[in-house]
Amino acid sequence: MALQSTIKKEIKLKGIGIHTGQKTSVILRPAEENFGIVFIRTDLPDKPRIPVAIENLLDSAKSPRRTSLGIDGVEIHTIEHLMATLSALEIDNLIIEVEGPELPALDGSADGFIKAIKDSGIKQQDKPRDEFQVREPIFIEEKDSMIAIFPDVNFRISYTLDYPTTNFKTQYGSFLITDESFKNDISKSRTFCLEEEVEKLKGLGLGKGASLDNTVVVGKEGIISGSLRFEDEFLRHKVLDIVGDLSLLGCAIKGHVVATKSGHNLNIRLLKEIQKQKEKIQKPADQEIAKGNVAKGILDQEDIKKILPHRYPFLMVDRIIELGEKTAVGVKKLTYSDYFFAGHFPGKPVMPGVLMLEALAQVGGVLLLSKEEHHGRIAYFMSINNAKFRKIVKPGDELRLEIEVTKLKTKTGQMHGRAFVENNLVAETDLMFALSDE
Numbered sequence: 001m002a003l004q005s006t007i008k009k010e011i012k013l014k015g016i017g018i019h020t021g022q023k024t025s026v027i028l029r030p031a032e033e034n035f036g037i038v039f040i041r042t043d044l045p046d047k048p049r050i051p052v053a054i055e056n057l058l059d060s061a062k063s064p065r066r067t068s069l070g071i072d073g074v075e076i077h078t079i080e081h082l083m084a085t086l087s088a089l090e091i092d093n094l095i096i097e098v099e100g101p102e103l104p105a106l107d108g109s110a111d112g113f114i115k116a117i118k119d120s121g122i123k124q125q126d127k128p129r130d131e132f133q134v135r136e137p138i139f140i141e142e143k144d145s146m147i148a149i150f151p152d153v154n155f156r157i158s159y160t161l162d163y164p165t166t167n168f169k170t171q172y173g174s175f176l177i178t179d180e181s182f183k184n185d186i187s188k189s190r191t192f193c194l195e196e197e198v199e200k201l202k203g204l205g206l207g208k209g210a211s212l213d214n215t216v217v218v219g220k221e222g223i224i225s226g227s228l229r230f231e232d233e234f235l236r237h238k239v240l241d242i243v244g245d246l247s248l249l250g251c252a253i254k255g256h257v258v259a260t261k262s263g264h265n266l267n268i269r270l271l272k273e274i275q276k277q278k279e280k281i282q283k284p285a286d287q288e289i290a291k292g293n294v295a296k297g298i299l300d301q302e303d304i305k306k307i308l309p310h311r312y313p314f315l316m317v318d319r320i321i322e323l324g325e326k327t328a329v330g331v332k333k334l335t336y337s338d339y340f341f342a343g344h345f346p347g348k349p350v351m352p353g354v355l356m357l358e359a360l361a362q363v364g365g366v367l368l369l370s371k372e373e374h375h376g377r378i379a380y381f382m383s384i385n386n387a388k389f390r391k392i393v394k395p396g397d398e399l400r401l402e403i404e405v406t407k408l409k410t411k412t413g414q415m416h417g418r419a420f421v422e423n424n425l426v427a428e429t430d431l432m433f434a435l436s437d438e
Contacts, residue, residue, distance in 0.1 A: 002129040004092040006030040008121035015104025018078060019066060021208030024100030031093035031337060033127040034301050036312065037086065039076045043099045047342050048074045051312050054248055054275055060265040065206055067245055067264055077102040080244030085113040087247035088182035089122060092129060095337060108190035108214035110240055114183055134255035135281055138273045145261040147270050152256040157242055160260040161235040166218055171232045175239055188229050189236035192216040195224065242267050249274055307369050308362060309378060313339045316359035320366055330363035330401040341395055351393040356427040357384060360417035364403045364431055368413050379433045387429040397421045411435050
């Protein structure tokens with residue numbers, strides 16, 4: 001089974017955002033297992049975080065000609081080249097600190113990203129990678145463009161490029177996507193646009209940072225300046241974009257993508273359909289796996305996510321190490337990358353007490369909802385009583401979260417929770433839940 005990975009050491013890059021025209025810098029930092037890939041806008045107050053996830057995608061009408069993420073008005077643009085690189089190099093966990101609203105364009109390709117990461121080195125981790133193999137074909141068509149994906153044991157992309165207003169002939173290419181093929185055949189291909197599009201793009205407020213150093217401009221008779229790196233460089237860049245856009249599924253994809261004249265909009269529509277198929281296929285299997293692990297009394301974070309509705313940044317439990325009829329014990333390892341430390345006494349980070357209570361409540365939720373009679377329900381807070389905080393909790397500490405049921409009825413439950421660090425009691429409380437059908 002393939003294992004997760006991160007980078008070995010910090011990477012710093014800087015440049016101009018191709019659409020915003022703003023100077024921007026980015027720092028890539030290693031992240032722990034199951035962390036995922038998270039952007040942090042370090043130029044904004046409180047350093048807001050944007051995890052890479054389909055639900056955080058910006059609509060293509062709001063963010064044309066690029067792929068962008070956003071949460072609550074905080075945005076990060078033109079992520080596709082870096083995301084394609086991370087996908088091809090099988091990097092699963094990464095902190096990406098960006099000083100600005102857009103990633104640097106570098107030379108308009110992914111070459112700078114891949115060289116920097118290769119220089120840093122890649123560190124293999126212990127947890128298995130999440131993979132999804134497409135089971136049924138998916139087909140999307142829009143005017144004279146289309147994109148589809150078919151079952152395959154590998155990740156392959158076949159693309160047909162056709163620009164009738166230029167003197168470039170219709171081109172076709174097919175690539176098996178691996179780290180080596182991406183590095184040698186895909187990563188060096190640059191962003192391009194047609195000369196006839198330039199004024200329109202400027203009118204839309206795009207391409208403010210575009211230049212012949214990071215964009216290949218195509219006229220009716222050929223490219224305006226310089227030479228191509230590949231005869232079919234534009235086709236290869238379209239393949240690069242597909243790799244980056246589909247990486248937002250959050251796991252490795254096994255399937256054969258076939259596309260004609262597709263761009264970011266169609267790529268994202270395909271991505272969302274793949275996500276629907278993944279959820280449909282994996283849900284019954286996930287329920288059986290979770291049920292089996294519940295019987296063993298040991299759950300990792302992936303098991304916990306099959307029981308609780310919580311997700312990053314509000315999933316506060318890493319593992320359940322004991323699960324009995326009326327008791328449960330969970331663990332939360334605290335690191336400097338936990339989002340709340342950035343704003344809670346940042347000079348001397350302290351975990352907020354209310355989040356310790358939330359972590360205890362989540363262990364209680366697992367205890368209640370893992371019972372067969374409560375499958376598919378949600379546990380809501382009704383009250384917190386007798387909460388006491390005994391000691392501060394800081395980065396590097398490991399919380400041991402103990403929950404014991406004191407009263408349980410059909411629709412409500414009462415529990416006592418205690419949190420420890422190295423056998424020292426740091427917090428305790430009485431909790432009351434209401435159980436509701438989902």
